[in-house]
Each structure stands twice: as C-alpha cells, then as structure tokens.
Amino acid sequence: MVKRIVTGAHYGLLDWLVQRVTAVVMAIYILLVIALLLFFSPHEYADWKAIFANQWIRIVSFLFFVSLCWHAWIGIRNILMDYIHETGVRLTIQVLVIFSLFFYAVWAIEIIWV
Numbered sequence: 284m285v286k287r288i289v290t291g292a293h294y295g296l297l298d299w300l301v302q303r304v305t306a307v308v309m310a311i312y313i314l315l316v317i318a319l320l321l322f323f324s325p326h327e328y329a330d331w332k333a334i335f336a337n338q339w340i341r342i343v344s345f346l347f348f349v350s351l352c353w354h355a356w357i358g359i360r361n362i363l364m365d366y367i368h369e370t371g372v373r374l375t376i377q378v379l380v381i382f383s384l385f386f387y388a389v390w391a392i393e394i395i396w397v
Contacts, residue, residue: 305350312347348391352384
C-alpha cells in the first residue's frame, strides 16, 4: 500500500476563478477610466475632483482596489506556498503582506472618500 502525503491548501479552482474574475473587474475599470479620460480630458486638479465627486466612480474605484488587493494576495500567497518551505518564515511574510494590503485598502478609502 502506498501512503500519500497530501500537502498544500488545495485552493486550486477557487483561486483560478477569483484570479480571472478580479482580472476582468480590473480590466473593465481600466477601460472605463480610459473612456472617462478621453471624454472629459482633465488637466487640472479641479477637473479630477469633479470626476471623482460622482459616487459611482468612487464605488467602482474602490471595487477596483479591492479586486487588486485580492488578486495580489492570491498571487503572493501561492508564490510563497510554492517557494518558501519554512513554515515560520512563510507565515511571517504572509502576515506582513496581509497587513500591507489592509493598510493600502484603508489608505484607498481615505483617498477616495475623504
């Protein structure tokens, strides 16, 4: 009888799906921003402020940033699981990445809504 050692967290399909969905969300947002820039062509701070004064722009911008953070987390987590085999080092780096992404998300909220 062969004894199998199962390693890893087996996120496979969910990770693949989340990476694709977040990538599509980010691509749509980038196309939207390009269209807005072509239509409004802001040159001064007041122009940019007027564009981001719309609540729906703020919401889709935050959705973009959440998608970016989630996309980054999955990619970094998978790289760390594949290449850093020492559990303590990997866990430390993962915690630092989580704190960094959380800090960036809070910062994005401050930039977009304050």
